[in-house]
Amino acid sequence: MKTENCKAYELLRKEELKGIKSTGYLLKHKKSGARVLLVENDDNNKVFSIGFRTPPSDSTGVPHIMEHSVLCGSRNFPAKDPFVELVKGSLNTFLNAMTYPDKTVYPVASCNEKDFQNLMHVYMDAVLYPNIYQHEEIFRQEGWSYKLDSKEDKLSYNGVVYNEMKGAFSSPEGVLDRVVLNTLFPDTSYANESGGDPEFIPDLTYEQFLDFHRTYYHPSNSYIYLYGDMDMEEKLNWLDQEYLSRYDAADVDSEIRLQKPFEEMVEKEIPYSIASEEPEEENTYLSYNKVIGTSLDKELYLAFQILDYALLSAPGAPLKKALTDAGIGKDIIGSYDNGIYQPVFSIIAKNADPEQKTAFVDTIETVLKNIVKNGMDKKALEAGINYHEFRYREADFGGYPKGLMYGLQMMDSWLYDENEPFMHIEALDTFEFLKNQVGGRYFEELIQTYLLNNTHGAVVVVKPEKGRTARMDRELDQKLQAYKDSLSEEEKEALVKRTKDLEEYQSAPDKEEDIQKIPVLKVSDISREIEPIRNEEMKLGNIPAVFHDIDTNGIGYVEVMFDLSGIPEEKLPYVGILQSVLGIIDTENYEYGELFNEINMHTGGIGTSLELYNDVTHIREKEFKATFEIKAKALYSQMPVAFSMMREILTASKLNDTARIREILAMLKSRLLMKFQSSGHTTAALRALSYASPSAKLKDMTNGIEFYQTVAEIEEHFEEKKEALSQELQNLAGQIFRADNMMISYTAEREGLEGLAKLTEELAAKLPEGEKEETACVIHCQKRNEGFKTASKVQYVARTGNFIDHGASYTGALQILKVILSYDYLWQNIRVKGGAYGCMSNFNRIGEGYMVSYRDPNLRRTMDVYEGVVEYLENFTVSDRDMNKYIIGTISNLDQPMTPAAKGDRSMNLYMNHVSEEMIRKERAEVLDAKQEDIRALAAVVKAMLSAEQICVIGGEDKMEENKEMFDCVTKF
Numbered sequence: 001m002k003t004e005n006c007k008a009y010e011l012l013r014k015e016e017l018k019g020i021k022s023t024g025y026l027l028k029h030k031k032s033g034a035r036v037l038l039v040e041n042d043d044n045n046k047v048f049s050i051g052f053r054t055p056p057s058d059s060t061g062v063p064h065i066m067e068h069s070v071l072c073g074s075r076n077f078p079a080k081d082p083f084v085e086l087v088k089g090s091l092n093t094f095l096n097a098m099t100y101p102d103k104t105v106y107p108v109a110s111c112n113e114k115d116f117q118n119l120m121h122v123y124m125d126a127v128l129y130p131n132i133y134q135h136e137e138i139f140r141q142e143g144w145s146y147k148l149d150s151k152e153d154k155l156s157y158n159g160v161v162y163n164e165m166k167g168a169f170s171s172p173e174g175v176l177d178r179v180v181l182n183t184l185f186p187d188t189s190y191a192n193e194s195g196g197d198p199e200f201i202p203d204l205t206y207e208q209f210l211d212f213h214r215t216y217y218h219p220s221n222s223y224i225y226l227y228g229d230m231d232m233e234e235k236l237n238w239l240d241q242e243y244l245s246r247y248d249a250a251d252v253d254s255e256i257r258l259q260k261p262f263e264e265m266v267e268k269e270i271p272y273s274i275a276s277e278e279p280e281e282e283n284t285y286l287s288y289n290k291v292i293g294t295s296l297d298k299e300l301y302l303a304f305q306i307l308d309y310a311l312l313s314a315p316g317a318p319l320k321k322a323l324t325d326a327g328i329g330k331d332i333i334g335s336y337d338n339g340i341y342q343p344v345f346s347i348i349a350k351n352a353d354p355e356q357k358t359a360f361v362d363t364i365e366t367v368l369k370n371i372v373k374n375g376m377d378k379k380a381l382e383a384g385i386n387y388h389e390f391r392y393r394e395a396d397f398g399g400y401p402k403g404l405m406y407g408l409q410m411m412d413s414w415l416y417d418e419n420e421p422f423m424h425i426e427a428l429d430t431f432e433f434l435k436n437q438v439g440g441r442y443f444e445e446l447i448q449t450y451l452l453n454n455t456h457g458a459v460v461v462v463k464p465e466k467g468r469t470a471r472m473d474r475e476l477d478q479k480l481q482a483y484k485d486s487l488s489e490e491e492k493e494a495l496v497k498r499t500k501d502l503e504e505y506q507s508a509p510d511k512e513e514d515i516q517k518i519p520v521l522k523v524s525d526i527s528r529e530i531e532p533i534r535n536e537e538m539k540l541g542n543i544p545a546v547f548h549d550i551d552t553n554g555i556g557y558v559e560v561m562f563d564l565s566g567i568p569e570e571k572l573p574y575v576g577i578l579q580s581v582l583g584i585i586d587t588e589n590y591e592y593g594e595l596f597n598e599i600n601m602h603t604g605g606i607g608t609s610l611e612l613y614n615d616v617t618h619i620r621e622k623e624f625k626a627t628f629e630i631k632a633k634a635l636y637s638q639m640p641v642a643f644s645m646m647r648e649i650l651t652a653s654k655l656n657d658t659a660r661i662r663e664i665l666a667m668l669k670s671r672l673l674m675k676f677q678s679s680g681h682t683t684a685a686l687r688a689l690s691y692a693s694p695s696a697k698l699k700d701m702t703n704g705i706e707f708y709q710t711v712a713e714i715e716e717h718f719e720e721k722k723e724a725l726s727q728e729l730q731n732l733a734g735q736i737f738r739a740d741n742m743m744i745s746y747t748a749e750r751e752g753l754e755g756l757a758k759l760t761e762e763l764a765a766k767l768p769e770g771e772k773e774e775t776a777c778v779i780h781c782q783k784r785n786e787g788f789k790t791a792s793k794v795q796y797v798a799r800t801g802n803f804i805d806h807g808a809s810y811t812g813a814l815q816i817l818k819v820i821l822s823y824d825y826l827w828q829n830i831r832v833k834g835g836a837y838g839c840m841s842n843f844n845r846i847g848e849g850y851m852v853s854y855r856d857p858n859l860r861r862t863m864d865v866y867e868g869v870v871e872y873l874e875n876f877t878v879s880d881r882d883m884n885k886y887i888i889g890t891i892s893n894l895d896q897p898m899t900p901a902a903k904g905d906r907s908m909n910l911y912m913n914h915v916s917e918e919m920i921r922k923e924r925a926e927v928l929d930a931k932q933e934d935i936r937a938l939a940a941v942v943k944a945m946l947s948a949e950q951i952c953v954i955g956g957e958d959k960m961e962e963n964k965e966m967f968d969c970v971t972k973f
């Protein structure tokens, strides 16, 4: 981008951000003084955020109430809840707002340019021109208000934030966090509660609330952030013209002040509420807290994350171990909060007793002194550094957009020094620095300076008190009663009227024209292009491989896949056991604990799984491939270690260690049972599909109900079966892990291929020889509609069938059907009317369809609802606006942004399933072009699925007995 094309801004700094492959620009908007940060790169998941520095001067929670209130309508978008409309009619990948102890931020994210612009527009309008000045009701609804329904009624407080904080103030962890912060910084804004203390929230007046907005929600006090692949110049000019140019720079005093260090550590004890039947013993939280420099110290910021890992968080870390061995608390946790100006390092013992306080402090200080004297465990430090560096480079934040997390991290320095936004995000040099310190005295000196010699600290004890909540509620009732008694009749009437007025404001529907003002996407705005498939067939040595050329920031994701085709049907459950055992059993060179540490010191982790790939070009033959996979992720330079550890697991595991196998089976059994109870819907749907689908049957045999039955059977007769089992596992390992049976899937940049062929060959050479036979998995299916009885009061009711087997075919419109059923028909009938917690459906390319309910009080009634889908679809009638919304909702599901690892997995899945780009493009077009009649036509698909009449229910004994005639058999697990 060219900043000279944005005349309204001054460029203060430009920086290449190597660690996150971006270019950073720090700007200032000349007229308004707004601080602007651009992070330009090719990430399509764009992020916009506007934040304000909002130090609270009391504990009324005004920053938090403001955060809620500005999203309740604004000048250009006056509907009362634009937020909810945006959630439904947009492709956003993030939409929220957050209040912190010193800042309030409003981030949005989307991969769609127009959607992104819409979200940005609504958010800018919300923060700068909220309707709070026109409608006091917003303050009363979100903050607090008196509630008096009639003159005779009890007077009470109401308000969204008021109620939210009452909840937050009752959790002991919440109490502890807050008190630590308040205690360590008594002379700064951190002494106050930005979220609001329910005791003080009612002290806030409407006028003070508006003043807070006037003071802090000014561009001069703002932090605007744009991230990703977009036309930055256009965005900057739009921001200038539409909003920023209307403001003149103002002098906003929102500085976060430094707390002067204490001369001596302080102590604080504070109660939290427990119910009268809960024990007071072993229910206290002991915490030891120290202030660690400021967040403007780049090395400290990272070094203490590593110390947290090495001293406290890793399994077997010295502080954790010493406190546990001394019997102080049942759980030891550490935290290092570096999202405030003066970061805090905390050591917390949960489930302790107050009289252990002295022993707690002594143990910590003794351990730390010994470490300073004898030196830190180098391996632990190296593991800690690698752990954090790996996560920094991988930047895999699961469902959260990368740009969002980067933006929040940049605030850790930017908020306290407006010239320093890049300090922590550009961390490669800092990691190098820290690596060089291992073996020296650097970390020991940090412990001496910041933990042992540092008097700016506090020991905070949070202690249980029985019936505290009830007592406080009583006191509040008395206070309100006294207030009510002091009022004249007219004043009481006025309160009743105000209560009614607020309710009227809330229940009045928005004007249609106001709703229309909220921008929603149209189908025509959505790209018809699909996410590219990146598969490149190659040989690594003699081994066939598929390479996925994806920008992974220097990390290789390797999957070694072994074909299971030759394994006879009756052996498959043992393959499931083999998969469960490998990686957590001793090997020839390591105990399993050491194995785990060694892996984490050099790589990002190693795991195993069983995968299934259905061939969509041979649907009628139901062809599929099953594989045993071992996967590793590591920096390219560490790939040799990843391969050698994979080899260790595959070839040197002690599968004759029957004592350990027994432990693993017991754990497996209890986990499977737990899974059936907590997510019985997927279990029941899989089981019902297995009546007619060989691949579903295989999955059930290795991870579902049949697998459980096998594991339970072996575990119960372990002594008689252990030798045979151990032999079986060794035979299978020899049969499966063979070079001629092997294939590689690899996701990385091209440079990450270097050396991989050699590593693959070396691994293959260590595997036993065998001869590849061209056999397919042969699996026999049989329909037997089953009911599984549990002790629960709710059911998981599954109905499945293959609609292709029964004469229908797949179309992209089925993806919309999922959304329609879940927003409308199934939602209405199974959740709203039936009282189930949830319900879902799926229809895939190989013809497998299911509908299943989740925590459902019904059984037969739910089956009837499924039958009703056909009629519902035959008569399906929809407005254009709703059809548009269903399509946007479907696209939003299909276009969920993916991490590099997920992109590689997707490409490999498509490769193995033989799905072509044309197929995906066709499906997408079928979604985008769908009309009412296309949805009506799906009645035939659902009818075909239902005609298979496959059912499986997991649920309560009574319901099952009542409906016995529906099943071929009713059993327990």
Ligand SMILES: [Zn+2]
Pocket (backbone or CB within 6 Å): 064, 068, 161, 164
């Ligand atoms: Zn809130």
